[in-house]
Amino acid sequence: MTTIAQPLIATTIALAGLPTTGWAQGIDASDAPFQLLRGSSGPFVLPPPSSEQIAPFLDPSPMLMNNRDLGSGPLQASSFTNTRRPTTLTNPSVHERVYADLNASAAGSTPTPRRRRSQAIDPYEQLGLMLGGLKLLPAVEADVGYDSNPRRIATGVKGSTLVRTMAELKLQSEWVRHSLTGTLRGSYDAFPGMTDVNRPAGEGRVNLRVDVLRGTQIESEGRYSVTTQQPGNPNLPNGVVNQPITSSFGGTLGLVHTFNRVTVGLYGDVDRSTYGNAKLADGTSLSQDDRNYTQYAVRLRTGYELSAFFTPFIEGRLDKRRYDEHFDSSGYARNSNGIGARIGTAINISGSLTGEVAAGLEHRVYDDPRLADLNGPIGEASLVWTATPLTKLRLRASSTIGETSVVGSSGVIVTQAGAEVEHALRRNLTVTGALAFSNNNYQDVYLRENGMTGSVRLDWKLTRTLAFRASFTHERLDSTSPGSDYTANIFLVGLRLQR
Known part of the structure; x- marks a missing residue:
């Protein structure tokens, strides 16, 4: 069963439009890696509109972090369509998170929204x-x-x-x-x-x-x-x-x-x-x-x-x-x-x-x-x-x-x-x-x-x-x-x- 299940799951991931570690992966603009990029010399990365469908979060690869063109803005949902042969996910932590997301979707549960960092307050501003x-x-x-x-x-x-x-x-x-x-x-x-x-x-x-x-x-x-x-x-x-x-x-x-x-x-x-x-x-x-x-x-x-x-x-x-x-x-x-x-x-x-x-x-x-x-x-x-x-x-x-x-x-x-x-x-x-x-x-x-x-x-x-x-x-x-x-x-x- 295990031998049959693994290819089946990999195929399901590909059909669902989930990215793999073999190409550019989707990143939520509110996550920590992009918070770091906002403080760099590159342009500000805007979060995608709520109407866009973003693939479940995966850990970004070093290649993506180094070569990402920040001036083009966040990737759109259509950018995640797989056009190459999918590769097998080998990172255990990523593997577990993908399965957890699939199980949550199957159960009909809604993922907990991420908390956005509040704006900095000037500690010396006159309040009145x-x-x-x-x-x-x-x-x-x-x-x-x-x-x-x-x-x-x-x-x-x-x-x-x-x-x-x-x-x-x-x-x-x-x-x-x-x-x-x-x-x-x-x-x-x-x-x-x-x-x-x-x-x-x-x-x-x-x-x-x-x-x-x-x-x-x-x-x-x-x-x-x-x-x-x-x-x-x-x-x-x-x-x-x-x-x-x-x-x-x-x-x-x-x-x-x-x-x-x-x-x-x-x-x-x-x-x-x-x-x-x-x-x-x-x-x-x-x-x-x-x-x-x-x-x-x-x-x-x-x-x-x-x-x-x-x-x-x-x-x-x-x-x-x-x-x-x-x-x-x-x-x-x-x-x-x-x-x-x-x-x-x-x-x-x-x-x-x-x-x-x-x-x-x-x-x-x-x-x-x-x-x-x-x-x-x-x-x-x-x-x-x-x-x-x-x-x-x-x-x-x-x-x-x-x-x-x-x-x-x-x-x-x-x-x-x-x-x-x-x-x-x-x-x-x-x-x-x-x-x-x-x-x-x-x-x-x-x-x-x-x-x-x-x-x-x-x-x-x-x-x-x-x-x-x-x-x-x-x-x-x-x-x-x-x-x-x-x-x-x-x-x-x-x-x-x-x-």
Whole structure:
């Protein structure tokens, strides 16, 4: 019986399409040998669709492991059809496994599915707090260091110890419909022994999208910015010894609808800018209320989805700027109306390059006939390039027409550009380098300011909640206004606590 059974079984194996050790054998892509190959320099081996019929697993031969063309993907079921004379299985372990599979199939049993290896979890990733369907990512930071020029002045420079505290909150919704995202930051720099130059800083944006109908959304944004003016600022009178606080806050509300590949959006913007009192050397306080103003704007934007990667658009806007006081301290009526247009494109090359680039022109007309009409470039660029899984490059640039109180000048064209490179030395050790340039070109007067900032920062994540930071920043300003140049170097080390 044994002599008759063995050829019969071998014939059954051949007719069933089972591979033998005499030629290429079927391999389940989830098995350990292919897990090893996934980590090699070859392409990723995709598992076969569930509808494909794969022959029962057999141990792969060394020849298969060495000569397998991974670029062709997994073998299809039809590839296992035997076209050569079958050979006898001589490996005892393989022999037993084949018989076990045949017996299981005959009994009508279903083989136990193999467990797939779970994806790796970053042990240093910030987890956040869940509030319903909203994820909150809070963080606080405390740094101590040294600032070589806290007053940002050209002469009589005196350094000081710097203590900086910072708080941050990020919002991220996880809703099926609608979306809420945002980032809020605030910091305070304290200089022991020089309390008159202590200063706050902050910025934030919160965006809400409401999905009304299919293809129709309501988009809104709230924003704020807090900073300080330096004593050498040309918009401040001579003799100012403090750093007045300036703040901006505003919002946007828009309706967006998509027609096939065309997207049309209508937006309304309101932004408010205020300036704090300046302090003179004799202790006198000087009001800057005449510089406070509000801007109202309406924008129409139309975009066309050229491809999955590029969406070109054109945008037009009308705005007006209204000051709280019709005349400033120099007797100029600085209310103005503006019109502008720009063209650009949104970029979304998944896993590589994302962002938006736009450029255009703006024309402003002022109420005071002594102030010449102002024409200038406007635009914005914000790009993120993932060069490698360990390296990211961020590029930012902008050009705007700003307000000024300089006598005889209609306004200032502000141009900024910067780049930041982030590289992970290890999964918990990151180094970041940044370089930024700025230019303030005051119209109708001979006044130019060129600024440069360079920095390098090291982030060492100790746990999910605790990280060590060290940074160095160099600031420089060159101005055609006498006594406004300065140079400053800032060193900081500290700890970041996050949840």
